[in-house]
Amino acid sequence: MKDKPTGPSVPAYPSAWRVLSLAVSLLLCTDQAWAQAALRPPIVVGAVSSLSGPVAFPESTDAVRAYFEVVNAAGGVQGRPLKLVVEDDKGDPEEARQAARKLVGTLNVVAQVGSASIVDCAANAAEYARRGIVSIQGTGVEPACFESANIAPVNTGPYLSVATALQFAVDVLKRQRPCVLLLDLQGTVPAYQRVIAGWSQRAGRKPALVAVFTGGSDPALLWQQVVRERCDAVVYTGVEPMVIGWMQAGSDLRDVAAMPRIFLTPAYTDRVASALGDATASPIYAMSEFEPWSSRSGWLSDWRAVMRGGKVPLSSFSQGGYMAAQVFVRVLRGIRGEITRASVTEAFKQMPPMELASAGTPFQFGEGDTHNPNRATLPVRLDNGRWRIAHHRWIVVPE
Numbered sequence: 001m002k003d004k005p006t007g008p009s010v011p012a013y014p015s016a017w018r019v020l021s022l023a024v025s026l027l028l029c030t031d032q033a034w035a036q037a038a039l040r041p042p043i044v045v046g047a048v049s050s051l052s053g054p055v056a057f058p059e060s061t062d063a064v065r066a067y068f069e070v071v072n073a074a075g076g077v078q079g080r081p082l083k084l085v086v087e088d089d090k091g092d093p094e095e096a097r098q099a100a101r102k103l104v105g106t107l108n109v110v111a112q113v114g115s116a117s118i119v120d121c122a123a124n125a126a127e128y129a130r131r132g133i134v135s136i137q138g139t140g141v142e143p144a145c146f147e148s149a150n151i152a153p154v155n156t157g158p159y160l161s162v163a164t165a166l167q168f169a170v171d172v173l174k175r176q177r178p179c180v181l182l183l184d185l186q187g188t189v190p191a192y193q194r195v196i197a198g199w200s201q202r203a204g205r206k207p208a209l210v211a212v213f214t215g216g217s218d219p220a221l222l223w224q225q226v227v228r229e230r231c232d233a234v235v236y237t238g239v240e241p242m243v244i245g246w247m248q249a250g251s252d253l254r255d256v257a258a259m260p261r262i263f264l265t266p267a268y269t270d271r272v273a274s275a276l277g278d279a280t281a282s283p284i285y286a287m288s289e290f291e292p293w294s295s296r297s298g299w300l301s302d303w304r305a306v307m308r309g310g311k312v313p314l315s316s317f318s319q320g321g322y323m324a325a326q327v328f329v330r331v332l333r334g335i336r337g338e339i340t341r342a343s344v345t346e347a348f349k350q351m352p353p354m355e356l357a358s359a360g361t362p363f364q365f366g367e368g369d370t371h372n373p374n375r376a377t378l379p380v381r382l383d384n385g386r387w388r389i390a391h392h393r394w395i396v397v398p399e
Contacts, residue, residue, distance in 0.1 A: 042083035043076070043332070043339055045113050046103030047138075048120040053091025054215070055185070055239060057116035059313055060138030061086045063321030064114035066310025067329070077332045078339060085109065089117055096123040104131050110341045111348075113328045114138035114321040118186050121145035133341055134348045134365070136328055138320035143191035152348075152371035154323040154363060155316075156289040158188065158264055159195045162235055164377040164395040165262045165287050166199050166207065169233040172379070172391055173260055179209035179231035181222055183238045192237070202398070207235075215242065219249035226256060233260045236267075243267040244275045247284075257282055265289045265316045268380060268387060277385025285390055287377035290319045291358040294380070294387045299357040319358065327354060327363055360394030375399065 045068075047061045061084065068082040076082060085107060087099030096119045103109050104127065112128070116139035125148040128135055137145055140153025156164070162180060169178040182192045189212055200206045209229040213222055219242075226234055238246060243263055250256065260283040263272075268286035276284060291297050293314055303322050304314065312318045331347050332339060353362035353373075360376025375397045381390035 040076075040078075040080040042081045044083050044085060044107055044109045045111055045328070046107065046109035047084065047086045047112055047115045048089050048096055048099045048103065048117055048124065049086055049115050050091045050117045050119070051086070051088035053089075053118070055091060055118050055141075057139050057141075057317055059315050059317035060116035060321035060324070061114045062310065062312045063307060063318040064138065064325040066306050066312050067322055067325035069310060070306055071329055077329065080339070082329075084113070089119055089123075091118050093119045093123040096120045097127070100124040100127055104128070104133055108341070109133070110339060110344045111136065111328065114324040116141070116317060116320065118142065121148065121151055122186070125151060131341075132345050134345050136324045136348075138324040139317055141188075142186055143188060146191075146372040147370050149367075149369045149371075150345075152363075152365050152373060153320075154327060154359070154374060155265070155320045156287075156374045156377055157372060158237060159191045160372060160375055160397045161264045161287045161289065161377055162192055162237065163195045163199045163397045165235040165264070165285075166196070166203070167395050167397075168285070168287070168377075168379050168391065169235065169260065169262060170203060170205070172395075173233060175233040175260070177208035177229070177231055178233040178235065179226060179229060180207050180211070180235045181226075181237065182210065182212045183242070184212050184214050199397075213238075219246040222246065223250040223253060223256075226250075226259075227253065231256070231259065233262060235262045235264075237264055239266045240269055240272060243272055247276055259283075260285060262287065262379075265377075268292075268316055270314075273382055273385055273387055277382055284382040285379050286382075286387070287395075288380050289316060289359075289374065289377055290323065292378060292380050292387065292389055293319055295389060297357070303358075323356065323358060323363075327356075330354065360396055 049061050050056055051058050065084050072081040089096035089099050112135035115137050118141050121142045121144035125144050128150040135151045137153035140157045145151055145153050169175045211225050263286045268288055307318055335343050335347050348365040351365055353364040355362050359374050364373045376394040378394055379390040380387045
């Protein structure tokens with residue numbers, strides 16, 4: 001460490017003037033970076049997301065935009081600003097196809113980044129392959145998101161999350177009769193069933209119950225099945241409002257009061273914690289697909305700062321968008337030569353595995369026909385209205 005300068009050569013500015021001088025310098029640097037980036041055409045990036053409709057995921061693309069703003073403030077990539085154009089598919093496949101045609105065809109985006117949709121992957125996977133464009137999903141939901149050569153979500157996804165939840169129930173919580181309640185959303189049940197079959201083969205046992213429900217199902221009937229089959233742990237795949245309704249419907253059932261309820265990432269929210277934290281003494285868990293956003297690990301400080309700067313809610317969905325943007329920018333900065341759709345796609349196809357502090361397995365794209373690089377979750381438990389890490393090792397589904 002260097003000694004502090006002494007003597008008359010050191011200006012004796014008051015501390016307030018030093019802070020002001022530093023602030024002015026930073027503003028000048030930022031202005032210069034913006035000016036340099038503005039001289040070159042933007043790198044146009046797209047996203048097809050369900051911003052409205054039956055299930056909405058606005059946080060993912062909001063997080064991408066916030067991250068891009070920080071990158072642009074520092075001069076962009078190769079002196080070019082990043083421009084995100086988001087199209088709302090409204091949860092409708094035809095709307096998703098029209099959105100993709102606009103982004104990929106008319107606007108000629110170089111990649112899709114941070115999409116979070118219940119219909120985009122199935123509607124547009126073939127179009128993305130035909131156009132030679134990659135989509136780095138912030139929140140992959142449909143089975144097609146994990147079964148395409150040109151799409152790679154950064155999140156674990158609901159299917160492998162069910163496998164990790166079952167593994168957590170049996171290996172960590174030592175349950176003997178775990179049960180699974182599957183939300184039938186856009187044909188997801190067959191993908192769930194394949195994952196459960198794979199888990200059963202590895203574990204040498206089957207769930208005591210696998211039941212399917214829809215958004216209109218009576219939660220009381222699901223509880224009746226749970227009691228009848230003597231489940232000693234339940235993995236429930238519903239989204240946030242369903243989680244609250246299902247829990248409230250079973251709040252008076254004494255036979256299952258001590259039974260762990262294990263939810264997926266959509267339940268890992270402040271709203272669920274507030275609604276259920278003081279309402280029940282039953283063990284409540286959620287499987288976090290990333291480093292739990294409610295923890296205090298180092299990388300989360302930057303994520304929180306970026307999200308707060310962009311006024312984006314802190315959630316697993318905004319984590320997914322942030323990570324998708326982070327992966328994309330890191331790959332972009334490794335490109336030598338002009339940044340085009342072809343060069344971006346080639347860079348992802350040739351990229352080595354990328355370690356991410358926020359995920360339990362490396363992100364990789366490569367030449368494969370399918371992509372589900374994030375294969376891990378970390379359980380959190382609801383404790384007095386707050387989510388806390390419940391197990392300090394990632395639970396990983398083997399390839």
